[in-house]
Amino acid sequence: MRLFGGKKYSTIKVRKKDLPAGLWVKCPGCAEIVYKHEIESGVGVCPKCRHHFQIGWQARLASLVEQGTFEEIDADLVSADPLDFKGQSTYVSKMQDARRKTGMRDAVVCGLAAIGPVRVAIGVMDFAFMGGSMGSVVGEKVTRLVERGTRDRLPVIVICSSGGARMYEGMLSLMQMAKTSAAVARHSRAGLPFITVLTHPTTAGVMASYASLGDVIIAEPGALIGFAGPRVIRETTREEVPPGFQRSDFVLKHGLVDMIVPRPELKPTLLRLLGYMCNLPAGQTPAPAPVEAQPDSYAGPGHVSS
Amino acid sequence: MPPYTLPFEKPIQELERRLQDLRAFSESQNIDVSLELSELEKKIAETRRNIYTRLTAWDKVQIARHTGRPYTLDYISECFTDFVELHGDRAFMDDRAIVGGFATLDTERVMVIGTQKGRDVRSNVERNFGMAYPEGYRKAMRLMRTAAKFRLPVLTFIDTAGAYPGVGGEERHIAEAIAVNLRDMSLLPVPVVVTVIGEGGSGGALGIGVGDRILILEHAYYSVISPEGCAAILWKDRAFANKAAEALKLTATDLLKAGLVDEIVPEPLGGAHTDLKAMAATLKQRLLGSLRELKLVPPDLLLERRYAKFRAFGVFEHEPSPPPDAAAQGQA
Numbered sequence: 230m231r232l233f234g235g236k237k238y239s240t241i242k243v244r245k246k247d248l249p250a251g252l253w254v255k256c257p258g259c260a261e262i263v264y265k266h267e268i269e270s271g272v273g274v275c276p277k278c279r280h281h282f283q284i285g286w287q288a289r290l291a292s293l294v295e296q297g298t299f300e301e302i303d304a305d306l307v308s309a310d311p312l313d314f315k316g317q318s319t320y321v322s323k324m325q326d327a328r329r330k331t332g333m334r335d336a337v338v339c340g341l342a343a344i345g346p347v348r349v350a351i352g353v354m355d356f357a358f359m360g361g362s363m364g365s366v367v368g369e370k371v372t373r374l375v376e377r378g379t380r381d382r383l384p385v386i387v388i389c390s391s392g393g394a395r396m397y398e399g400m401l402s403l404m405q406m407a408k409t410s411a412a413v414a415r416h417s418r419a420g421l422p423f424i425t426v427l428t429h430p431t432t433a434g435v436m437a438s439y440a441s442l443g444d445v446i447i448a449e450p451g452a453l454i455g456f457a458g459p460r461v462i463r464e465t466t467r468e469e470v471p472p473g474f475q476r477s478d479f480v481l482k483h484g485l486v487d488m489i490v491p492r493p494e495l496k497p498t499l500l501r502l503l504g505y506m507c508n509l510p511a512g513q514t515p516a517p518a519p520v521e522a523q524p525d526s527y528a529g530p531g532h533v534s535s
Numbered sequence: 536m537p538p539y540t541l542p543f544e545k546p547i548q549e550l551e552r553r554l555q556d557l558r559a560f561s562e563s564q565n566i567d568v569s570l571e572l573s574e575l576e577k578k579i580a581e582t583r584r585n586i587y588t589r590l591t592a593w594d595k596v597q598i599a600r601h602t603g604r605p606y607t608l609d610y611i612s613e614c615f616t617d618f619v620e621l622h623g624d625r626a627f628m629d630d631r632a633i634v635g636g637f638a639t640l641d642t643e644r645v646m647v648i649g650t651q652k653g654r655d656v657r658s659n660v661e662r663n664f665g666m667a668y669p670e671g672y673r674k675a676m677r678l679m680r681t682a683a684k685f686r687l688p689v690l691t692f693i694d695t696a697g698a699y700p701g702v703g704g705e706e707r708h709i710a711e712a713i714a715v716n717l718r719d720m721s722l723l724p725v726p727v728v729v730t731v732i733g734e735g736g737s738g739g740a741l742g743i744g745v746g747d748r749i750l751i752l753e754h755a756y757y758s759v760i761s762p763e764g765c766a767a768i769l770w771k772d773r774a775f776a777n778k779a780a781e782a783l784k785l786t787a788t789d790l791l792k793a794g795l796v797d798e799i800v801p802e803p804l805g806g807a808h809t810d811l812k813a814m815a816a817t818l819k820q821r822l823l824g825s826l827r828e829l830k831l832v833p834p835d836l837l838l839e840r841r842y843a844k845f846r847a848f849g850v851f852e853h854e855p856s857p858p859p860d861a862a863a864q865g866q867a
Contacts, residue, residue: 396768399784400757404741405848415722433710437713440714457698462705468702
């Protein structure tokens, strides 16, 4: 079903104060006011300008894996507070807020699923949970996912979105970079496919570990991808950053990512890649239509933010 | 003795000034004050011991950044012989913020690699303040592969505020350079001994920090983020760096307690910068100890153990019943 193609866009010019809270969202791409339901029930792409909103893990999974095939693993892992971290606010209170706000237990959801005929191990990071930051739980879950892939000889796909290592867990967070990368090394040594999808934003500690290690690296349109944030660069070096710096087009041009894939094309693209990387018989991989929308039940309490 | 520059050393500085005054007085007036002098010297030693046994995390960060502190090349010339420096990443440039080459430690032939700071404006320009570009990490990895080819153990020295955050580094993918090192160092089939000698600044440090043994000097630090960066984010003010340093548990003792490092290398009283020769001698012994142990381990077992070591990093809990949202999704 083409949800957006046939009907009139639900975009109208209205002043912000006239909007009932929560029903509408201003698209940061084109500044149009968009009916929030349209974004949430679809794959989170602005019907007007194709801006890619950040989407929650449920919506992401729904857009990628076959219905009913996702089997979550390691859902029981939750963060401890190993440093007994106390700043302006404590880690424990930050964690409680994030859990309440998102209904998630940490910033990544992992499991086994089918994409078309291909069984995969898939991890989805969600920026809404503490900026997708990687502490012990994210590192452990990603490592277990990759190890599961190695053990069961499965391709591993990670949809990345992260501001970097989680400083509340100090050096334990930094070491997750080494831990996850070592797991990827063994998966790779076994000749298995590893695909990373870099969504807005993928930076710092996650970018400097597994996100950069895909055999194929895909970027979503307009994503911020890099190591240091533009503000840090400006403050440290007093260099002006060029327009479009660290955005998907920039990193494609500079040779980091293999391709930029709009969200509706992501699933068919993954399938085509898996056909080659799993060396499936040619011509037998079904090529499903682009994914524009899924039944509402998938969207769940998913959140949309710019 | 280098001039005192650290704020917490003020009491020692004050006593030293009095000592000099007293000496000058005794010389000019030709009065014997040897008793007073020795009392004062005793007091200085005691004060120094008191200060250096009660250092805060923030004090240690400042010692780790002391401009008189020995850098990688100082240890290379003090601990090693026959250093043959190798240059370049074979692709873009020779990053002078990371040095490396063949070297001999006692009778052991090794590959030594480390981040290198400068001491004055000129050398800091050359060394980019010890902050490497992607090419530094790629050069390091190239040298490690060379080492593996010739069955030479690898010793790395970490002393960096972090990888260089700049436009050029981003254009050439510093994150990817570090990630590749983390991946490939985990499978490097020769012993790797890592030593944090000064600043262990985040991913830029870890980029040459995957190994079989991780040593850290007594007053060095190793952290996921600089105390200033952490303070700016969590306290909205860099002035709270001392609090952030405490909270981040970044000192050698904290890290050893958490099992994140294997060994603390003691420094001379007053810090490594007060006695390079003594520091280098201790470090050399510790490096040889690790090296000679690791050389006995067959490569396969070495890699198994290295993997297990990093695999074990992480503290988390199990919470059995999944939250309602996840349960609903499980059925979808």
